[in-house]
Amino acid sequence: MAAAGLKLNHIARESPNVKRLAAFYEEVLGFERIETPNFGDFDVIWLRLSPDLSLHLIERxxxxRLPEGPHGSPPAGAVADPRSLPRGHHISFGVSNYDEFVQSLKERGIKNFEKTQPDGKTRQVFFFDPDGNGLEVGSWGN
Structure with a gap:
């Protein structure tokens, strides 16, 4: 029997610099910082996007043994060009202001790749957070 009432609660990302990563998600995607328990020996920041979805940033x-690159760059071995982002290596969000959002990425100097699906309606932009995690934002937010 499948789990009853199952829903996604949070996504966790490990980072060598949770403060830098939290600022990215707050400034670029509009996450809100929420109360976070004290975990003692390592930094954790919780962010909320909606009442039902949180992002937990946990100090690496x-x-x-995971490799990491210099401050602000993808870890060694990560894909550096959003055009080559593996299909299964991203978190996806939808926005209702797609064109303005893409413009804000460009104004921030965030390297990105845009794609329009064959239906001509669905547009997507792919990019990375400061730790090299793949992100997608699509025009399906309406």
């Missing part, structure tokens, strides 16, 4: 364990 310094003992982690």
């Amino acid at each position: 364990d310094p003992q982690s």
